[in-house]
Amino acid sequence: MKGSIHSVETFGTVDGPGIRYVLFLSGCDLRCRFCHNRDTWERQEKTITVAEVLTEMENYRPFYEPSAGGITVSGGEPLLQAPFVAALLRACRERGFHTAVDTGGFYPAGALSQVMPFADLIQFSVKAVDAEKHRLLTGRDNTVILENLRQAAAGAAELVVRYVVIPGMNDSAADLALLAGLITSLPRTAAVxxxxxxxxxKVKWERLxxxxxxxAIPSATAEDVVQAAAVLRQSGLIVKKTG
Incomplete structure (x- = not known):
């Protein structure tokens, strides 16, 4: 089975625990204004097979295994290619690799159920909880995304909610209260x-x-993130890490 890919990172350190093989699939239906992988939106002709991924990962096993690392399938939106992701994660798990999916949550019903049995970790990106702000930031409604988040929380895989702190856009006290309320309403606890x-x-947008x-929006400072973390912790949430 083949997947349509954008790129591969064989020594990832920010996409899950340990050192990881990060596979960026191509294709995404969100239109996030702050996307740092704008070139992954369109499905590309470049492909990779499950066997090719496994061969590469075995070459780097001495790095992945001692660090409790593994594979993270990202994008783009990986769950637009759910059959491939399911086959890949199943094969990786059979080889003893930790498996993770990094999703924006905007995918068809049934996609997650194909992948969930083979995922050890789901990193679920929430752009904004307020519906109007979400449309402003992504060009899409977030109803399906929030439904998919609840489905992810009902499964057995570890769940981490990722939230990009955008100054003046989604970091107000009201925004963070909505995020806290969403997470505390889930079927089980999720770290943030x-x-x-x-x-x-930005350079990728310019190249295109x-x-x-x-x-006009400035980058978030370390203090911006620390303050947001403090607000969420006051609501009883676990903030796994910041920055």
Whole structure:
């Protein structure tokens, strides 16, 4: 089975526990204005097979295994290619690798149920809880995303909610209260990982001849993230790490 991919990182350190093989699949239906992988939106002709991934991972097993690392399938939106992801994670798990999926939650019903049995960790990105702000940031409604988050929380895989702190856009006290309320309403506890907004992906938009519409928004500072973490902890949430 083949997957349509954008790129591969064989020594990832920020996409899950330990050192990881990070497979970036191509294709995404969200239109996030702050996307740092704008070039992953369209499905690309470049492909990779499950066997090819396993061969590469075995070459790096001496790094992945001692660090309790493994594979993270990201994107783009990996669950738009759910059959491939399910086959890949199943094969990786059979080889003893830790498996993770990094999703934005905007995928068809039934996609997660194909992958969930083979995922040790789901990193679920929430852009904004307020519906209007979500449309402003992503161009899409978040109803399906929130439903998919609840499904992820009902499964057995470890769940981490990722939230990019964007100054003046989704970091107000009201925004963080909505995020806290969402997470505490889930069927089980989920940790939160706060990521600072940055403009490093702007160059990709420029290379594609596209305007970067958040030009006036400054990068989040370490203090911005620390303050957001403090608000969430006051609501009883576990903030796994920040920055």
């Amino acid at each position: 990982e706060l990521l600072p907004y940055h403009t490093m992906g 001849g596209l305007p970067y519409s958040l030009e």
